[in-house]
Amino acid sequence: MCQITVRHANFNFPEQIDRYWYSNSPFKTHFFNSITLLFPDGEQFMLRTIKRQIKQIENVQLKQEASAFIGQEAQHAVQHEKFWHNLWQQGYKFDTYLRFLRFILFNVCEHHLSIKFKLAMIAGVEHFTNVIAELTLKEELFAEAEPIMKELFEWHAAEEIEHKTVAYDVFQSITKNYLIRLLGMIIAYTFILSFVSLGLVTMLYHDKKLLDVKVWQEMLQLFFTKEKIFLKVFSHSIEYLKINFHPSQRDNLFLIKRVIS
Structure with missing residues (x-):
């Protein structure tokens, strides 16, 4: 069991940070920029949902963990949103993306999905x-990134591992229905991949690099040949399909020690 601690981070991103802060790679930079665009509202959706459910949780320890989960996710939202200022300063426009994201999250998912889903x-x-x-911590995925961005993503990664059991346990506290869990995973993965792709295309469009062959070579490196993110995410995600799956079964808590205390 891991003690979940709410830490009050305060990232300050220098305005002179490189446009392509991840190894001077437009694709890799914008892949993670698109995650930064997605996180703040995505985190708000999650913490609002968990917060509304907290009163229904009977297990005292889980209730405390859920409260700490909310605190951590709120910090993630705030810190990632700070970097939007840098993106705006660099000329990126993503208001339309945010309006669409918020419509799907807060008008569709929040209002029309049941609490179980x-x-x-x-x-x-x-x-x-x-x-x-x-992957971020075990393989030092951000070793070639700007130090402040490396610090941001590694801090976030460590806290994700620290509270990895909470959302699953809250879900299990109201239903252990395997089919609902499976459908929830399908919805989640479809949502994430769709909006990360949309954010990525938005950024590359502004840079006039959608048809740049080098950019798509970088995609192949990140997903399939060098970092192999796609293949590793796919292989790890299969674990979720097991009937008796639980997040605690994966031994990765040791990874957070070098990042947070």
């Missing part, structure tokens, strides 16, 4: 982010 979706999202978090 919302929690199943959040559990699926948390599994996805836990997989990415493990």
Whole structure:
């Protein structure tokens, strides 16, 4: 069992940070920029859903963990949103993207999905982010990134691993239905991949690099040949399909020690 601690981070991103802060790679930079665009509202959706459910949680320890989860996710939202200022300063426009994202999250998902499906979706999202978090720390995914961005993503990754069981346990506290869990994962992965792709295309469009062959070579490196993110996420995600799956079964808590205390 891991003690979940709410830390009050305060990232300050220098305005002179490189446009392509990840190894001078437009694709890799914008892949993670698109995640930064997605996180703040995505985190708000999750913490609002969990917050509304907290009163229904009977297990005292889980209730405390859920409260700490809310605190951590709120910090993630605030810190990632700070970097939007840098993106605006660099000339990127993503208001339309944000309006569409918020419509899907708050008008569609929040208002029209049942609490069981919302929690199943959040559990699926948390599994996805836990997989990415493990890759981030285990393989030092941000070794070639700007130091401040490396610090941001590694801090976030460590806390994702720290609270990896909470959303799943909250979902399980109201239903252990395997089909709902599976559908929640499908919704979560579809949502994440769709909006990360949309954010990525938006950024590359502004840079006039959508037809740049080098950019798509960088995609192949990140997903399939060098970092192999796609293949590793796919193989790790299969674990979620097991009937007796639980996030605690994956031994990765040791990874957070060098990042947070």
